[in-house]
Amino acid sequence: MPDDLAMSPSPPRAGAARGGEENAVRRTRRLPRGSRRAKGLLYVLPALAVYVGFAIWPALSTLRLSFLEWDGILPPVWAAFENYVEIFQDPALYEAILHSLILIIFFSFVPVVIGLLMTALLLGRVRTGMTFFRVVFFLPQVLPLVAVGVTWRWLYAENGVINQFLEVIGLGGITRAWLGDYHLALVALGLIGTWTMSGLCMMLFLAGAQKIDTSLYEAAIIDGAGPFQQFRHVTLPGVRREITIAAVITTIAALASFDLVFVTTNGGPAGQTNVPALLVYRLAFNEGNIGSASALAVVLTVIVIGFVSAIRYFAREDR
Amino acid sequence: MRKTAPFRRPGALLALGTTAALALAACAGGSGGGETNQSDNDVSTTITDEPVTLTLSYTNEPPTEDLIDGFTEHHPNVTIDAQQTPFNDYVKSIKLAMSSDDPPDIAQYNPGAMNTLVPAGLILDLGPWAEAYGWSEKFPAASLEVLSSDESAQQFGTGNLYAAPGALSVLGVFYNTSILDDAGVDGAPATLEEFEEAMRQVQDSGTDPLSVGGLEVGGFHIWNALLNVLGDVEDYRAWVYGEDGATIENDGAAEATDTLIEWVDEGYIPSSANATADSDAQANFANGESAFLITGNWAAADLESEMGEDVGFFLMPTASGEPATVASGASVAYAISSKTEHPNVAAAFLDYLSSEEAAQIQFEGGFMPINTEAELGAEGVRAEIADSFATVVENDGIVPFPDFASPGMIDKLTPGVQGLISETMTRDEFLRSLQESWDEHHAG
Structure with missing residues (x-):
């Protein structure tokens, strides 16, 4: 099947552009050029101020702080790259990064697969109760992660629901306090992420799939495509952008995960679920080492940007 | 959006917090400090x-x-x-x-x-x-x-x-009197050996000896309580107060760690401890699911209201049976x-x-x-706490908790004891990790 089936319909450009030009011409006549620009800036200003004040400025501050040695109270001292040297010499950082890479599998890869599967199953077949499915699967996204974490901690507990279930089905031999298990805690934690993220992925894919022109499916059926082939050649290319978005969002969630880890294991047992954001928090708020914490936050940001760029590179459409 | 997203979580808090802090610190700097x-x-x-x-x-x-x-x-x-x-x-x-x-x-x-x-x-x-x-x-x-x-x-x-x-506040051991009675244990143990014997009897009777909040501070509180009675108080003070050259890699701490490891081997400390929060451990104990809980007297009021006369308290007993004269608080x-x-x-x-x-x-x-x-007119478990605490105060035996030794110490203690509980860390590795945090803080 040709790829162009996947092209999403875009609005006809010429008409809109012409209308815009006309307006622009009229306005130029009324107002001098400089004043028009100023007026434009004025409209952008409120949003710009919020964005600069709450996103750009803090980011730049973090970068600046990463070159200082500062405990939060005493005057800061210039430290050049000392903080970076320090954190890169700490094996805990590499462990934490490795853990968050493993979490990408559970937070991103598995949810995207599950999301696609659910989209395939729901799309075009379920006519009644669609809202019900959407609400149910999307619910984890609505709940605060702290509540999700505490609830899962109880579900995973030694006498929690999961172990009770395992005993009922005759697997009493493998029950344990899952989040306290040295080897399985990270997987147990990852599965919470899978539960949280799958619904989000499904929602994104469903929304994308509903934009696909139904005539494509009709054409595919005429060509003799079965349900699997329809999914493979019509739906999948049609939700390509949504897959990229889902992969980006969930990968960021995995790499920058904090709240979930903080309330379920706090990095334990014995550091088996440490993630970089947790180390940032401890450095800043337990040890009062703002400089190193900022340096680590910067490193984490670079890693996230790296991953996001990679995902976008591999998912680009003009390949 | 993509660029700001990584800062949304702790990064954003951190950045905002530190920005504000910087502004405030600038003001503070101008006032010239104290006096x-x-x-x-x-x-x-x-x-x-x-x-x-x-x-x-x-x-x-x-x-x-x-x-x-x-x-x-x-x-x-x-x-x-x-x-x-x-x-x-x-x-x-x-x-x-x-x-x-x-x-x-x-x-x-x-x-x-x-x-x-x-x-x-x-x-x-x-x-x-x-x-x-x-x-x-x-x-x-x-x-x-x-x-x-x-x-x-x-x-x-x-x-x-x-x-x-x-x-x-003071760290000690709460016990469930009716569980001890059922297990045939005769009241609060007077020596460390008797305490271990009591845990064995409770275990044999089919009840968990200890509830341990290993996810948070409950795990290292056990180590702490053992160190109070097995370690040398002067060594510990020197270390926790940050005297030059002090170290936790000493015999007393080694013995305390060995005892904790033994309790893990014997199953007194449950393997689920690492996934148990302190509040959950306390709730388990209050519900009669275990015989002992090692924590501070801050739990006394809650435990008394839930367990009534079923709850008692003693300080971690010494090996010799002498009343304990050192306790963290x-x-x-x-x-x-x-x-x-x-x-x-x-x-x-x-x-x-x-x-x-x-x-x-x-x-x-x-x-x-x-x-x-x-004159307090105390009765019940709080009277027991007050009595044992009086002995400690008379001997000037209140010592700080070990997480006091350096700002990052708590992030070594909790994972360290989790490592001991999951049997993935040795005694010497544990003590070394604590001393590393200490050395780092006191180097500057």
Whole structure:
């Protein structure tokens, strides 16, 4: 099947552009050029101020702080790259990064697969109760992660629901306090992420799939495509952008995960679920080492940007 | 959006927090630190009759509100505006508040986490008031020791006094009397060996010996309690106060760690401990799911209301059977801002904390009183705590918790004991990891 089936319909450009030009011409006549620009800036200003004040400025501050040695109270001292040297010499950082890479599998890869599967199953077949499915699967996204974490901690507990279930089905031999298990805690934690993220992925894919022109499916059926082939050649290319978005969002969630880890294991047992954001928090708020914490936050940001760029590179459409 | 997203989680908080902090610190820097108002107010133990309003920031309730009420009843011209902050946020926000231009006059003080306030000159050296009021007689010596430090706040137990304790706590063992009866254990054990024997009997009777909140601080509290009775108290003090050359890699700590490992091997410490929060461990114990719980007296009020007469308390027993004379404890302490306009009034509040009346308030709030001679009319588990605590105070045996030794120590203690519980860390690795954190902090 040709790829162009996947092209999403875009609005006809010429008409809109012409209308815009006309307006622009009229306005130029009324107002001098400089004043028009100023007026434009004025409209952008409120949003710009919020964005600069709450996103750009803090980011730049973090970068600046990463070159200082500062405990939060005493005057800061210039430290050049000392903080970076320090954190890169700490094996805990590499462990934490490795853990968050493993979490990408559970937070991103598995949810995207599950999301696609659910989209395939729901799309075009379920006519009644669609809202019900959407609400149910999307619910984890609505709940605060702290509540999700505490609830899962109880579900995973030694006498929690999961172990009770395992005993009922005759697997009493493998029950344990899952989040306290040295080897399985990270997987147990990852599965919470899978539960949280799958619904989000499904929602994104469903929304994308509903934009696909139904005539494509009709054409595919005429060509003799079965349900699997329809999914493979019509739906999948049609939700390509949504897959990229889902992969980006969930990968960021995995790499920058904090709240979930903080309330379920706090990095334990014995550091088996440490993630970089947790180390940032401890450095800043337990040890009062703002400089190193900022340096680590910067490193984490670079890693996230790296991953996001990679995902976008591999998912680009003009390949 | 993509660029800002990574900053959304702790990064954003951090960045915002630090931005604000920077601005505040800049203001603080200009004021030149401490002793701003001391020259205007001569140290005095009598306070003004004029109406005075003080502000107070704290996190522990009880006992703070009742202590304030008790004090203002004696001094109707004094109003204390108190503001409570949850513990997790308190230490983070109080440092900023104290370095602002308008800090609270009195602040609850944690000498470990808040030690940067001392070198920054943001809290008063209480020496003159301690002398004027005779605090060395009124407060237990060990409780003041931990609130004293040198001017860089690197070494504690020496130098100037920076806060006064308003209530004390102590670490020990709670037990469920009816579970012990059912298991055929004859009351509270008197020696460490008897304690282990009691745990074995409970285990044989089919009940868990211990509830352990290994996810948080419950795990290292066991190690801490064992270290109190197995280690050398002077070695421990030197280490926790930060004396030059002190180390935790000593025989006592090794023995305490070995004992903990043995308890893991014997199954006294359940393998699920690492996934159990402190509150869950306490709930399990209160529900009769285990015979013992090692925690501080702060749990006493809750446990008594849930378990009634079924709950008892003893300090971790010594190997020899002598009553324990060393126990870790902390205090709810208060420091005075160096920018306060009424240091004498604030000091009068601190002095009130050592009164007999305050002792009653502290005790009712579930704490150990400052004034150990006060008649408390205690009964039940809290009387047992007060009795065993009295022995410790008489021997000057209150020592800080080990997480006090360096700011990052708690992040070594909790994972370290989790490693011991999951049998993935050896004794020597554990002690080494603690000492590394100590060396790092005391190197500078």
